[in-house]
Amino acid sequence: xxxxxxxxxxxxxxxxCARNADARNVQQALTAECPGIAELAMLLSPAAGMALDRLAxxxxxxxxRQFGHTIPLYVPLYLSDFCKNGCVYCGFASDRRRPxxxxxxxxxxxxxxxxxxxxxxEILLLTGERTPHxxxxxxxxxxILAAERFDLVTVEVFPMTREEYHGLSEAGCTGMTMYxxxxxxxxxxxxxxWGPKRDYQxxxxxxxxxxxxxxxxxxLGALLGLADPAWEVLAxxxxxxxxxxQYWRAGIxxxxxxxxxxxxxxxxxxxxxxxxxxxxxxxxxxxxxxLPLALSTREPVWFRDGIAGIGINKMSIASRTxxxxxxxxxxxxxxxxxxxxxxxxxxxxxxxKNKELEPVFKNWDAAYRDISQSA
Ligand code: SF4
Numbered sequence: 001x002x003x004x005x006x007x008x009x010x011x012x013x014x015x016x017c018a019r020n021a022d023a024r025n026v027q028q029a030l031t032a033e034c035p036g037i038a039e040l041a042m043l044l045s046p047a048a049g050m051a052l053d054r055l056a057x058x059x060x061x062x063x064x065r066q067f068g069h070t071i072p073l074y075v076p077l078y079l080s081d082f083c084k085n086g087c088v089y090c091g092f093a094s095d096r097r098r099p100x101x102x103x104x105x106x107x108x109x110x111x112x113x114x115x116x117x118x119x120x121x122e123i124l125l126l127t128g129e130r131t132p133h134x135x136x137x138x139x140x141x142x143x144i145l146a147a148e149r150f151d152l153v154t155v156e157v158f159p160m161t162r163e164e165y166h167g168l169s170e171a172g173c174t175g176m177t178m179y180x181x182x183x184x185x186x187x188x189x190x191x192x193x194w195g196p197k198r199d200y201q202x203x204x205x206x207x208x209x210x211x212x213x214x215x216x217x218x219x220l221g222a223l224l225g226l227a228d229p230a231w232e233v234l235a236x237x238x239x240x241x242x243x244x245x246q247y248w249r250a251g252i253x254x255x256x257x258x259x260x261x262x263x264x265x266x267x268x269x270x271x272x273x274x275x276x277x278x279x280x281x282x283x284x285x286x287x288x289x290x291l292p293l294a295l296s297t298r299e300p301v302w303f304r305d306g307i308a309g310i311g312i313n314k315m316s317i318a319s320r321t322x323x324x325x326x327x328x329x330x331x332x333x334x335x336x337x338x339x340x341x342x343x344x345x346x347x348x349x350x351x352x353k354n355k356e357l358e359p360v361f362k363n364w365d366a367a368y369r370d371i372s373q374s375a
Pocket of ligand 1: 084091127197
């Protein structure tokens with residue numbers, strides 16, 4: 001779609017196939033020995049949408065073969081909602097009229113203790129853009145506190161320099177998540193009205209920078225609803241493939257967040273149907289059988305219950321998207337977006353067990369941090 005794309009990002013090439021593949025192509029993709037992007041395009045087609053049961057059966061088989069019956073659980077912790085970016089789809093954008101807050105050291109400990117008491121061993125720390133309220137030193141201090149309490153600490157914060165990611169790694173951070181939001185540079189420019197996040201290229205290169213610096217895992221994703229979802233899924237696939245070739249020892253995962261209602265009332269130009277989301281997840285699983293695929297509480301209960309173990313093999317639960325949401329009863333004002341699945345951990349785990357899936361709170365040990373840093 002634009003000359004700004006790096007060479008590896010060319011989903012246009014596959015879009016015709018994603019639109020026009022027929023039932024024969026779908027069968028060919030479902031039975032391919034080593035499916036790649038051509039098969040992914042076929043499985044994203046309307047013809048594949050007519051064969052959703054078959055996609056789901058294949059995805060479920062591959063998920064169980066690769067990950068067994070386990071669903072690792074993680075929980076997000078919002079450290080700060082200060083932001084200077086103008087992302088149209090976000091309740092934390094700097095033009096939203098809302099009280100802002102950051103957690104101080106004691107608050108962070110209280111939140112972490114609450115999450116630890118719930119049983120979590122994997123925590124994802126979040127903020128908005130880099131501001132004087134939440135800068136590198138602040139994130140690093142929070143990582144240190146988290147690493148003292150949790151086996152696995154990852155961050156979803158502003159893009160950092162290589163040196164900063166190295167500093168986070170040394171502080172006990174294992175990985176980072178950075179969604180490109182949209183891989184289409186023109187749409188990206190419209191959706192990110194102001195602030196440092198307008199730099200598409202810098203964001204696109206950030207996961208590679210983090211891996212170069214010593215982080216072990218990266219989570220990628222596109223915020224579905226901003227541009228043609230089939231195109232975005234193809235682009236996400238190419239991003240994963242490219243990183244996997246270059247960083248073959250890294251743990252790369254993908255997510256499929258859909259835009260949720262938020263302060264600001266943004267309506268997505270390309271709303272993504274439930275059926276297409278299932279299709280995209282199953283298609284991704286079929287074409288990348290060993291790639292961890294995560295799903296957050298953005299999605300409603302019935303959807304999460306249905307897709308658990310069918311493509312998706314990692315989930316969050318009991319999430320609050322407000323700063324201080326776990327220990328402060330007053331922290332109930334609108335968060336970054338509206339959570340759809342607000343079940344307790346107990347109820348969620350009972351659902352998983354009913355489906356013969358095993359919730360996993362600990363999937364990594366803090367001792368591995370030193371090993372991976374010295375390797
Ligand atoms: S998506 Fe992130 S960077 Fe954009 S406004 Fe929201 S918090 Fe800020």
